[in-house]
Each structure stands twice: as C-alpha cells, then as structure tokens.
Amino acid sequence: MAELLIKNGFVFDPLNGINGEKMDIAIRDGKIVESVSDQNAKKIDAAGLTVMPGAVDVHTHIAGGEVNTGRMIRPEDHVKDVVRKTAITRSGTGYSIPSTFVTGYRYSKMGYTTVMNPSMAPLGAKHTHEELNDIPLLDKATFPLLGDWWFVLENLQKGDLAGCAQHIAWMMETTKGYAIKIVNPGGLESWGFGRNVHSIDDVVPNFDITPREIVCGLAKVNKMLNLPHTIHLHTNNLGIPGNYLTTLETMKALESVPNDGKPICHITHVQFSSFAGDNWGNMKSAAEEISRYINSHSHMTFDMGQIIFTDTTTMTADGPFEFTLYQLSGHKWVNSDVETETSGGIIPMHYKRTSAVNATQWSIGLELALLVKDPWKIFMTTDHPNAGPFFAYPKIIAWLTSKKARIATLAKCHKKAQKKSLLPSIDRELSLYELAIMTRAGQAKALGLKGKGHLGGGADADVAIYNINPETLDIANKYKTARKAFDSAAYTIKDGKIVVKDGEVVQNVDGRTIWLDVKTREQLKVDEEMKRKFKEYWTVEYENYPVFDHYVKVPEAITVKADV
Amino acid sequence: MIVLTPLKKFQFPVHAECINPDVFQGKSVKEIAALAVWEGNKKRKLGDLFKIEETPAKTPDITINGDATEVRRVGQGMKNGEIVINGNAGMHLGEKMAGGKITVNGNANGWTGSSMKKGLIEIHGDASDYLASPYRGSTAGMRGGTIVVDGNVGSDSGCYLRGGTIIVKGNAGPFLGFHISKGVIYVEKNAGNRLGASMTGGKIVVSGAVDELMPTFTVNAVKKKVKIDDTFKAEGPFYAFLGDLAEHGNGKLFVSQPSNPQLNAIYDKYL
Numbered sequence: 001m002a003e004l005l006i007k008n009g010f011v012f013d014p015l016n017g018i019n020g021e022k023m024d025i026a027i028r029d030g031k032i033v034e035s036v037s038d039q040n041a042k043k044i045d046a047a048g049l050t051v052m053p054g055a056v057d058v059h060t061h062i063a064g065g066e067v068n069t070g071r072m073i074r075p076e077d078h079v080k081d082v083v084r085k086t087a088i089t090r091s092g093t094g095y096s097i098p099s100t101f102v103t104g105y106r107y108s109k110m111g112y113t114t115v116m117n118p119s120m121a122p123l124g125a126k127h128t129h130e131e132l133n134d135i136p137l138l139d140k141a142t143f144p145l146l147g148d149w150w151f152v153l154e155n156l157q158k159g160d161l162a163g164c165a166q167h168i169a170w171m172m173e174t175t176k177g178y179a180i181k182i183v184n185p186g187g188l189e190s191w192g193f194g195r196n197v198h199s200i201d202d203v204v205p206n207f208d209i210t211p212r213e214i215v216c217g218l219a220k221v222n223k224m225l226n227l228p229h230t231i232h233l234h235t236n237n238l239g240i241p242g243n244y245l246t247t248l249e250t251m252k253a254l255e256s257v258p259n260d261g262k263p264i265c266h267i268t269h270v271q272f273s274s275f276a277g278d279n280w281g282n283m284k285s286a287a288e289e290i291s292r293y294i295n296s297h298s299h300m301t302f303d304m305g306q307i308i309f310t311d312t313t314t315m316t317a318d319g320p321f322e323f324t325l326y327q328l329s330g331h332k333w334v335n336s337d338v339e340t341e342t343s344g345g346i347i348p349m350h351y352k353r354t355s356a357v358n359a360t361q362w363s364i365g366l367e368l369a370l371l372v373k374d375p376w377k378i379f380m381t382t383d384h385p386n387a388g389p390f391f392a393y394p395k396i397i398a399w400l401t402s403k404k405a406r407i408a409t410l411a412k413c414h415k416k417a418q419k420k421s422l423l424p425s426i427d428r429e430l431s432l433y434e435l436a437i438m439t440r441a442g443q444a445k446a447l448g449l450k451g452k453g454h455l456g457g458g459a460d461a462d463v464a465i466y467n468i469n470p471e472t473l474d475i476a477n478k479y480k481t482a483r484k485a486f487d488s489a490a491y492t493i494k495d496g497k498i499v500v501k502d503g504e505v506v507q508n509v510d511g512r513t514i515w516l517d518v519k520t521r522e523q524l525k526v527d528e529e530m531k532r533k534f535k536e537y538w539t540v541e542y543e544n545y546p547v548f549d550h551y552v553k554v555p556e557a558i559t560v561k562a563d564v
Numbered sequence: 565m566i567v568l569t570p571l572k573k574f575q576f577p578v579h580a581e582c583i584n585p586d587v588f589q590g591k592s593v594k595e596i597a598a599l600a601v602w603e604g605n606k607k608r609k610l611g612d613l614f615k616i617e618e619t620p621a622k623t624p625d626i627t628i629n630g631d632a633t634e635v636r637r638v639g640q641g642m643k644n645g646e647i648v649i650n651g652n653a654g655m656h657l658g659e660k661m662a663g664g665k666i667t668v669n670g671n672a673n674g675w676t677g678s679s680m681k682k683g684l685i686e687i688h689g690d691a692s693d694y695l696a697s698p699y700r701g702s703t704a705g706m707r708g709g710t711i712v713v714d715g716n717v718g719s720d721s722g723c724y725l726r727g728g729t730i731i732v733k734g735n736a737g738p739f740l741g742f743h744i745s746k747g748v749i750y751v752e753k754n755a756g757n758r759l760g761a762s763m764t765g766g767k768i769v770v771s772g773a774v775d776e777l778m779p780t781f782t783v784n785a786v787k788k789k790v791k792i793d794d795t796f797k798a799e800g801p802f803y804a805f806l807g808d809l810a811e812h813g814n815g816k817l818f819v820s821q822p823s824n825p826q827l828n829a830i831y832d833k834y835l
Binding site: 073074075076077079084331332 | 698699
C-alpha cells in the first residue's frame with residue numbers, strides 16, 4: 001500500500017469549500033482518503049506552502065493532425081527552444097508547439113494533471129490517440145469535432161434527435177472521445193465550397209440547416225445522452241470585429257434549450273468572440289456586453305483564450321477564419337478540408353504589444369475574466385497555442401491576481417489600446433481561492449470529471465503544491481514571486497506519486513486517456529447504408545475508421561447511461 | 565585579448581555560443597575556462613576543449629587559432645568587440661549579431677551572420693550556404709550591418725534580407741536573395757539560377773554572368789553605374805530589372821550587360 005501524507009499545508013479546495021485551512025491531505029493507492037497511518041506513510045512537509053488539487057485545462061491543442069502539421073511548418077519555432085534529455089526525461093523541442101513529451105513535462109511542472117485536447121477530426125482520431133499516448137504525466141481526453149459531421153447534419157435536418165444521439169454515442173466509442181466539439185457550426189461545411197456562414201441563421205449549402213439549429217440540436221442531444229461535459233462551442237464569426245453580437249445571439253438561442261439551472265454549453269476562448277466595432281481600425285472590447293449577459297444567466301460556461309505577447313502558432317478547425325488571418329498576415333498558411341467532417345487551418349502569429357488590435361485582444365481576455373463575477377463560469381486558458389503557449393499561464397495568474405501586474409503590462413501596450421482598455425477601471429484581484437476555481441475546480445466541474453479538481457475522499461490523488469505562503473506573501477503586490485511559484489511547483493503529485501519536485505520532473509508515469517462509453521437503449525446498427533456512405537464519401541473504409549481498444553495505452557472508460 | 569586554441573580535432577559539433585566578447589568581458593581565464601559548452605550530446609567546459617591564454621594586446625577581444633569548422637555559434641548575438649578566427653569557422657557564426665566585428669581568415673560554414681542586425685563580418689575565404697539567411701522556416705532575415713566575402717558563397721544566401729549590405733567578391737550559388745524586401749547584395753562574379761526569386765524590394769547587383777533569369781522580372785533600363793554603398797559604385801553597364809512580379813514585387817535586379825550576351829536577344833528589344 002503506497003501511502004502519502006501532505007502535512008500542514010494551506011489547502012485550497014473550492015469544491016469542498018476549503019479556503020486556505022491548514023490541514024493534512026492523506027493519499028492511499030492513488031486516491032485521496034480520510035487518513036493514513038502516521039508511521040507507514042511517506043510524508044511531505046507542506047508547512048508554509050499552498051496545496052491545491054492538480055490543475056485542469058479545459059481547452060488546449062496538444063495532439064492530432066493540426067498540431068503535428070503545425071510542428072512540421074515551424075522549424076524556426078523549435079530551434080529557439082531545444083530541450084535536452086535528463087536521466088528521467090526525454091529530449092524534445094518547444095516552443096509554441098512542443099513535442100509530446102515536453103508538453104507533458106511542462107504542464108506537470110506547473111502543477112497540471114489533467115488536460116483536454118479539444119479538437120480532433122474523427123478521421124484523425126487514431127493519430128490523436130497515438131500522440132496522447134506519448135504525453136506523460138497527464139490524464140487526457142479529446143473531443144471529436146461533430147458540429148459539421150455529415151451524419152449529424154443529416155439527422156438534425158430530419159429533426160431526428162434520437163437518431164443523432166445514437167450516432168454520437170457510437171462516435172464517442174469509435175473515436176474514444178469525451179465531448180461534442182462544435183467549431184463555427186455550418187461554416188466548416190460551407191468552407192468545403194469556399195464559403196462561410198456569417199450569422200447563426202445563414203443556411204449551410206446542401207443541407208437545409210442553420211448554425212442555430214446545429215447548436216441547439218446538439219445541446220439537446222448532449223442532454224439526452226447525459227454526457228458529463230456540455231457541448232464545447234467555438235462560435236461563428238470568431239475573430240472578426242463586431243462578432244460579439246453573434247456570440248450574444250448564440251447564447252440567447254441556447255436559452256430555448258431546457259437546462260434545469262445547469263450549464264448546457266461551454267463557449268471556448270471567448271476573448272476571440274468578444275470584439276466590438278466594425279473593422280480592424282475601430283475594433284474594441286465588448287467585454288462589458290458579454291460579461292453583463294454572463295452575469296445574469298447560468299446556462300453557459302466559458303474559458304478565456306487569453307492573448308500572450310509572443311510568437312505563437314494559430315491552429316483551428318475553423319478553416320475560413322484561418323483564411324481571413326492569412327489575408328491579413330500573408331504568413332505561411334496550411335489549409336485542409338477533412339472530407340465530410342471538418343476543415344482546418346494553421347498560421348504562425350506574432351502577438352505584439354505595439355499592435356493596437358493585439359493589445360486590445362489581450363485586454364479583452366482579462367476584462368472578461370475579471371468582469372464575470374462568478375469564477376465558476378469562466379476558466380483560465382490561452383487556447384494553447386492559438387493565443388499563446390500554455391506555459392505562459394503563470395503570467396496570466398499574475399495579471400488576474402494583481403492589478404499592479406496588469407497595469408505594468410498595459411503601460412507597455414499600444415497607446416490606442418491603452419485608451420480603450422477597461423482594465424484601469426477594474427480593481428478586482430483574484431484570491432487564491434478564486435484562482436483555484438478558475439484553474440481546477442471550475443474546470444473539473446464543467447467537464448463533469450468527478451475525481452478531478454478537488455481533494456475530498458475518493459478523488460484522484462492529483463495534487464499541486466506551490467511555494468506560496470498565503471499568510472506572509474501578498475500575491476497582489478509581489479506578483480513576480482507568485483508567478484515564479486506557479487511556474488515551477490514545489491511538488492506535483494499524480495495518482496499519489498510525486499512526479500515533480502521543485503519544478504523538476506523526478507518520475508515518469510503514464511497518464512490515462514479518458515473516454516466515454518455511452519449506453520443508449522438501442523445501439524446504433526452500422527447498416528449497409530452507412531457503410532455505403534463510408535465507401536463513397538470517405539477515403540477510409542468503415543472497417544478502418546474506429547479507434548480500436550489497443551490504440552489507447554492507458555484507457556479509462558466512463559460509462560454513461562443515456563435517456564434514449 | 566583571449567586566445568583560444570583547439571586541443572584536438574573535433575569529431576562532433578561543439579555548440580559554443582559562449583565564445584562572445586560580451587560573455588568574456590570582465591572574466592578571468594579561469595572563469596572563461598569554466599563556461600559550459602556542448603560537444604555532441606556531452607556537456608563540457610570550454611577549458612576541456614580549448615587552450616585558453618590571455619595576451620596583453622587590447623584588440624581583437626578573442627582570437628581562435630586553428631580549425632574551428634565544428635565549433636558552432638561563435639559570436640552569437642554579440643553586441644561589442646571583435647573576434648578573429650585564424651582558420652575555418654563553424655556554422656551559425658555571428659548569428660543574430662547586433663554589433664562588433666568578426667574576421668575569418670579561412671572559410672565560413674552555413675548560416676554565417678544569420679538574421680544579423682548590426683556589425684561587420686569579413687570572410688577572407690568562401691562562405692557556405694545560407695549566408696545571412698534566417699533559420700529554415702523563419703522570415704526574420706538580416707536587418708542591418710555588413711558582410712564581406714572574398715571568395716564564393718553557396719546557395720540560398722541573403723534570403724529574406726530586410727536591410728544591410730552583403731558583398732561577395734566571388735561567385736554566388738542558386739536562390740541568391742530569395743524573398744528580400746530591402747538591403748543590397750552585390751556579387752562581383754557570377755550568380756546561380758533563381759536569382760532574386762520572390763523579391764519584393766531591395767537591390768541585387770551581379771557584375772558577372774547569370775545562369776538564367778526568372779521570367780517574372782521585367783527589364784526597365786540600362787544603367788551605367790549602380791550605387792552599392794556610400795563609398796562604392798559598381799561599374800556597368802547593367803540591365804535594370806524590376807520584380808519579382810509574381811509577388812507584385814518592386815525589387816531592383818541589376819545584371820551586367822557585357823557579361824551576359826545571351827540576354828541581349830531577349831531583352832534588348834524591350835528597351
């Protein structure tokens with residue numbers, strides 16, 4: 001029996017209402033327990049340190065076709081960040097698109113233990129899982145892109161929600177996926193014909209259906225299937241000035257879906273969906289309008305998509321948006337149309353303080369996070385690597401917890417952006433408790449991961465210990481000290497094993513890949529008609545399509561009982 | 565002045581970005597000997613690989629006596645001072661250099677002066693491929709400063725140039741000045757094919773023969789002389805081309821008229 005006792009730390013465990021109490025955390029066989037015997041257990045002296053559940057990332061592109069193509073087109077990104085091997089860790093490269101192993105190590109160093117890969121073309125599912133297998137130290141899950149998948153569009157067009165639900169249940173098993181990802185609904189199918197949709201009521205070519213119907217239909221299907229996470233939505237018109245109106249309309253449209261007071265949709269990287277103005281010259285923040293809506297409604301959750309000023313790589317299934325970026329930047333561009341499923345695009349991007357647009361985007365992300373009163377609704381992400389690489393999270397923590405930090409950065413930004421920014425008027429500084437919600441508890445709750453994001457009995461023993469003494473360190477004032485502490489955790493514990501000590505990886509363990517085994521009353525029969533479609537429309541025969549069990553190295557299937 | 569002499573013929577690449585006047589500044593010989601370098605995949609100290617001596621002479625700040633073909637990244641990012649290499653230099657010499665001077669009394673290897681910003685690099689032998697060009701995939705070309713090569717340069721030299729001057733007294737390989745937007749490249753002898761491909765601005769001058777000229781350049785005039793820098797004008801006559809039109813480019817490409825009789829039949833009728 002492997003026992004571990006974390007003694008006398010200041011514990012922040014929002015899901016159990018613990019706010020900085022000095023207490024012990026006991027671990028046995030990879031799970032949190034009430035107590036362990038004092039003699040046998042290995043002890044960690046956490047006196048004067050902050051103890052939190054292992055952090056959870058709700059949205060980070062770390063594996064799959066897009067990520068790998070991004071790696072291929074950016075040798076200049078890797079050459080500046082070469083990681084040498086150690087006795088324990090393998091060599092690799094960064095920077096914005098790190099190699100799989102480096103991804104695992106860097107997340108773990110910051111106290112992260114669970115991450116979600118939010119964008120997987122079903123056709124690339126096998127590849128995605130092969131990469132996820134190679135990301136150590138983290139539990140992972142991946143979301144198949146289903147918003148423009150032909151079977152979904154056909155069923156929703158017919159109004160057959162139950163049929164759609166069966167297909168999606170089958171798809172979760174087939175791709176070993178975890179949630180329904182929707183990117184620019186309708187837009188990706190249109191992109192196959194060089195077009196896009198520009199409002200939620202535009203009709204998708206060849207399918208008599210609108211983005212509104214896709215989003216609301218899938219939200220209802222998600223509920224019928226009792227999936228742990230909500231639908232995970234990247235809105236229409238993303239990254240275009242004036243798009244906050246589309247975002248508001250989408251959120252209002254979702255009010256029509258019955259919700260029993262619980263969230264039914266997660267809008268991801270909401271910063272990119274909150275632009276006001278009507279061109280790039282007068283583009284400004286719509287954080288006030290969006291946060292006002294969020295504060296008065298409870299059917300949605302969000303994540304930030306915070307801009308980091310650095311050279312990064314954008315990659316999204318939103319092909320038409322990447323084309324817009326290509327026209328703006330003239331940078332090297334990869335475009336793809338994934339058969340009947342989705343599209344994709346990749347463009348390097350350098351976010352600069354001296355650009356009025358980039359600096360305004362930076363400001364919007366923070367404004368949203370601070371203006372939304374309830375930290376259970378908005379989570380910290382950079383939409384890695386789209387708005388910045390994930391290892392910049394400690395910087396965001398500093399901006400969120402310290403007005404001094406964000407004003408210092410704002411002072412270096414473009415004058416026009418400074419003038420428009422709402423940040424000087426926002427005095428809120430997040431406490432460690434609120435931070436624990438935005439970086440782990442809230443994310444785990446939104447994802448429906450019962451064993452993650454808290455330190456109550458029975459939870460997975462994923463713990464992060466930081467070198468912060470909340471009694472003596474004022475993080476709002478000494479934000480650089482806090483940033484360093486969050487940059488390299490004193491300890492990261494994964495499944496009860498110490499994997500990181502003082503910011504260095506000390507042990508290598510495989511993380512699990514979580515997927516959903518959805519039990520519908522009637523299972524989808526893969527009939528001749530479906531096989532014919534695979535034969536005619538896909539380059540892959542049906543028999544080669546599914547991710548077989550042996551593809552997933554350490555699987556953890558969560559069984560879900562559906563209502564249909 | 566610090567004099568470095570290789571203690572052996574290096575079999576593996578040595579990554580020695582610490583050989584830089586800014587780093588050596590104010591350090592004793594003992595401290596310099598303790599600087600970290602990589603030899604292949606092994607971490608070493610500079611003193612393990614080089615004999616390090618101090619001489620009373622003030623300049624140059626650093627001299628390397630002997631073959632440094634495998635010693636990479638010498639003078640990377642240097643801002644001040646002077647390095648002299650009496651022998652061949654390794655890859656990435658003076659990469660991202662921001663000031664000072666490097667002299668090579670021998671040949672230089674790939675990516676010499678890559679993405680440099682300021683300063684002077686003189687090579688009294690040949691330079692290999694990618695002279696002054698950014699690393700693969702990057703568009704951050706040389707922005708300023710001067711590179712003078714007495715011998716020949718390899719392929720893909722001066723790519724993405726956006727400032728500064730490159731003077732080649734010998735021949736240049738293919739893809740010279742690919743995608744440049746500003747700055748000047750002068751080749752005293754011949755240049756290889758795909759000369760100035762995708763250029764959008766800047767100036768390339770070739771006094772010798774060219775293998776071929778891209779069809780996306782249009783001839784404008786014949787010039788007697790072309791200014792290279794404040795002190796030097798190249799003697800013509802030169803065909804003055806404009807391009808690369810495939811990129812809506814406005815770059816100026818000057819090719820010697822007497823050295824390229826094969827072009828007369830094609831272009832003289834447009835003048």
